[in-house]
Amino acid sequence: MRFCITVSLLFLLSVNTVCALDGDVDGGSENIFFKANQFYFNGEFEKAVQLYESILKNHQSNLIFQSESRGELFYNIGNCYFRSGQKGNALLNYERARRFIPRDADLKYNIEYVHDLTEDNLSQPENIISEIFGVNFFSQTELATVFCLVNLMLFLFLTIRIFFRAEWIFYVIIIFSICWIVSGISFGIMLKQTIFDDRVVILAKEVDVLAGPDKEDTLLFKVHEGTLAYQERNESGFSLIRLPDSKRGWLVSSAIEAIYMAGAIQKQELEGAKLE
Amino acid sequence: MSLKKIFYIFCIFFLAFSADAFADISIDLTLDRSSVVLTDTIVMKVTVTGKQKSSFPEIEGLASFNVVKGGTASRVEFVNGSMNSEVEYIFYLTPLKPGKFVVGPAQVRIKNKVYSSNSVKLTVSKARNNQAGNESSPLFLEARISKNNLYLNQNALYTLRLFMREQVSNISLEMPEVEGLVFESLAEPQKYSTSINEKRYEVIELKYILMPKKPGIYSIPAAGMRMTVYKRNRRDGFFEDPFFNMRKGKPAYLSSNEIQLDVKNLPKQNRPNNFSGLVGRFDVKANLDPVEVKANESATLTIIVQGRGNVRQIPDLKLSDIKGLKIYQDKPRLNINKNESAISGEKIMKWAIVPEKSGEYIIPSMALAFFDPEKGLYRELKTESFSLKSNPGADAGSSDLISISGDNHAGQVKTKNNNKQEITRIGKDIFPVHTSVDPVKGLRQQEFFNKIFILLLPAPPFIFLALLAGRKLFKNNNKNILNIRSRNAGKNFLKKVQGRDLSPEEIHAAVLNYLNTRFLLKGGLLTPNEVYDLLINRGASPETASMLKNSIAQIESVIFTGEKSNSLAQIQDELTGILKSVDQEVK
Numbered sequence: 042m043r044f045c046i047t048v049s050l051l052f053l054l055s056v057n058t059v060c061a062l063d064g065d066v067d068g069g070s071e072n073i074f075f076k077a078n079q080f081y082f083n084g085e086f087e088k089a090v091q092l093y094e095s096i097l098k099n100h101q102s103n104l105i106f107q108s109e110s111r112g113e114l115f116y117n118i119g120n121c122y123f124r125s126g127q128k129g130n131a132l133l134n135y136e137r138a139r140r141f142i143p144r145d146a147d148l149k150y151n152i153e154y155v156h157d158l159t160e161d162n163l164s165q166p167e168n169i170i171s172e173i174f175g176v177n178f179f180s181q182t183e184l185a186t187v188f189c190l191v192n193l194m195l196f197l198f199l200t201i202r203i204f205f206r207a208e209w210i211f212y213v214i215i216i217f218s219i220c221w222i223v224s225g226i227s228f229g230i231m232l233k234q235t236i237f238d239d240r241v242v243i244l245a246k247e248v249d250v251l252a253g254p255d256k257e258d259t260l261l262f263k264v265h266e267g268t269l270a271y272q273e274r275n276e277s278g279f280s281l282i283r284l285p286d287s288k289r290g291w292l293v294s295s296a297i298e299a300i301y302m303a304g305a306i307q308k309q310e311l312e313g314a315k316l317e
Numbered sequence: 318m319s320l321k322k323i324f325y326i327f328c329i330f331f332l333a334f335s336a337d338a339f340a341d342i343s344i345d346l347t348l349d350r351s352s353v354v355l356t357d358t359i360v361m362k363v364t365v366t367g368k369q370k371s372s373f374p375e376i377e378g379l380a381s382f383n384v385v386k387g388g389t390a391s392r393v394e395f396v397n398g399s400m401n402s403e404v405e406y407i408f409y410l411t412p413l414k415p416g417k418f419v420v421g422p423a424q425v426r427i428k429n430k431v432y433s434s435n436s437v438k439l440t441v442s443k444a445r446n447n448q449a450g451n452e453s454s455p456l457f458l459e460a461r462i463s464k465n466n467l468y469l470n471q472n473a474l475y476t477l478r479l480f481m482r483e484q485v486s487n488i489s490l491e492m493p494e495v496e497g498l499v500f501e502s503l504a505e506p507q508k509y510s511t512s513i514n515e516k517r518y519e520v521i522e523l524k525y526i527l528m529p530k531k532p533g534i535y536s537i538p539a540a541g542m543r544m545t546v547y548k549r550n551r552r553d554g555f556f557e558d559p560f561f562n563m564r565k566g567k568p569a570y571l572s573s574n575e576i577q578l579d580v581k582n583l584p585k586q587n588r589p590n591n592f593s594g595l596v597g598r599f600d601v602k603a604n605l606d607p608v609e610v611k612a613n614e615s616a617t618l619t620i621i622v623q624g625r626g627n628v629r630q631i632p633d634l635k636l637s638d639i640k641g642l643k644i645y646q647d648k649p650r651l652n653i654n655k656n657e658s659a660i661s662g663e664k665i666m667k668w669a670i671v672p673e674k675s676g677e678y679i680i681p682s683m684a685l686a687f688f689d690p691e692k693g694l695y696r697e698l699k700t701e702s703f704s705l706k707s708n709p710g711a712d713a714g715s716s717d718l719i720s721i722s723g724d725n726h727a728g729q730v731k732t733k734n735n736n737k738q739e740i741t742r743i744g745k746d747i748f749p750v751h752t753s754v755d756p757v758k759g760l761r762q763q764e765f766f767n768k769i770f771i772l773l774l775p776a777p778p779f780i781f782l783a784l785l786a787g788r789k790l791f792k793n794n795n796k797n798i799l800n801i802r803s804r805n806a807g808k809n810f811l812k813k814v815q816g817r818d819l820s821p822e823e824i825h826a827a828v829l830n831y832l833n834t835r836f837l838l839k840g841g842l843l844t845p846n847e848v849y850d851l852l853i854n855r856g857a858s859p860e861t862a863s864m865l866k867n868s869i870a871q872i873e874s875v876i877f878t879g880e881k882s883n884s885l886a887q888i889q890d891e892l893t894g895i896l897k898s899v900d901q902e903v904k
Contacts, residue, residue: 100760110759117750147748196777
């Protein structure tokens, strides 16, 4: 027992040290944030985007607990792109923000507004299971926190029951077991949606969608900036996409960007490797 | 009482309380028919909704009836998560004289408050005549029509009654089919009892509206009913119901009487030009609201045609174009009601009328023509003509436009004379960036929370499993088992002995069992002296050892001499104290 307490204290001390160090580093991030806001209000949107993105790059993005702050930054980046006339990039960043601040009224309004401005009339299909388990209502961090706390309470009471077999503990365990299952499913769906998020946004003003991964292939249809699609696979600089109305076709990969950041980072790395 | 029982009792009390506290109490009186003959029996139900208990209802208007109580039934229902409770009082009424009566209201008292029901009209006519069937037969089918002389499109009531003195089941009906006549079912079949020639019959009654679509003389053929008949047996008694009856029923087919019908064509004389074939009795109501509006604002003209007859043929009235008015007609709505003896209904027609300019406009009257079969005349009803006054409207862009926000995404508010505000969006833009400094602080904390998450997610199950496994291993070790038993020996002795009236043999056995378990002995009988030596060797004080030795000796004396001792209870108490001391002294 003493060993456990010692280990926990050492861990907490190490975590606090990390935070203190981060705090020192982020004195600069706050200044960058202020500067970025100033650039935005002065109409220098490109510079504002660079600064907002630099803050995001300074912090890890592949964590389970991700601060709502990321959502605020993506939202601001989206606004910068919108003001500079890039609807596609604006929608891309708004959708990224939605994962962190799904109930933000400003964000909801802006997404709806940008959708109204897009040329392609496509509605997104609704996922009933996600709606039932509140995945679209809560952020990933909120679901992780709830699951974490319920997990802690459930096993705490299970542990207590090893030593004290009181009847009320049994009922508490039943209640926490139900909460554990529900919150676990919600969290699982959220993780699945995040990790396997294959949504992309069309960034080019107008893109030809072809029957194959070659410029000479038959033109099937055209899509326009700001349209949301699902990416199926990549091949020699082309991506196979599927629209919400089930139309499929190939377009140049540079005309789209994945909403899930890990996907976007992988793409950047691949492009970097090709250039080298 | 266990927690489970408390939980269930709490739930039951909560549900009962919620039903009582939140239910709306209402009382309703119903009769199974509104017109009967003198020999019929009527079922009257008084339903109290919102309560499961009430005082017995006091019902007015029953002086002309013989009343027999038919029992009560209470119900509790859960519908969409809410609880409804009701109690139903059933009465059987037999009229004593013909006439028109008003039954009700019924009154019940709930918590010193009196609740009253509705009243119901009942017509009792003299005993039936012109029976179609053989009245001495135990089963017969009768068909009746309310009128034998009809006009084209005039509705008549066609009634089929099955009179039974035998048990029947599997009834199927074959309605007559006649070209030019349409039968429309009115209501669910009714079941009641009546007496004919002092014989009691059960009656199943089916009602149809008959609509002639062509003039001529018709002979409506007999309606037929197929069924299985179970002959009554004197020994049947309780098991006379077909459900219990093991005997096979006999198939039977019953035919009703034929009916003659004369359908006349509608008279050509005085037929209005706008007559659409509507036959019956109708009424027209019209309303314009408001009668004064601003230019470009709308008023609503509503016309309701209601009545009894072939309501499906109520025509859509047409409002002619009026210069200076824009007229938009809503889709007319037809509501049809079927009661016991007729089909009634109403057609609601609405127009939105928008004056384009200020001024006064006359909305002309509209006419509805129908044929009244009772009087044999065409009638034409006209709606009222209305005057619609239009005042000058407010100009757009005038000073009564108030901006509600300086932001470029905001809408505007247009004030109206009646102080209500109508918000009109005049621009659209995105909401601005979020400039709070919290975003950066949040990013700083996310890695910390991530580490907490990594710790909290696997640690609790790991600790739980480790403890569980440890406990299992500990318990499975033989040495530990004996040690645990040894530690719990005192507790087990107390459980056996405390508060019980035991025999000296049982007390003796319990003490020896304690000693064997407590000191991990192999078992066997210990003499009082051996007990003394054992305790001294194990570190107990000589006083405690000697007290236990004496107590055991006393018990043995009672056992071996067979003498009854009143001090057994006292020894039992002493032993409890001595063994507690032994537990404390011996480690």
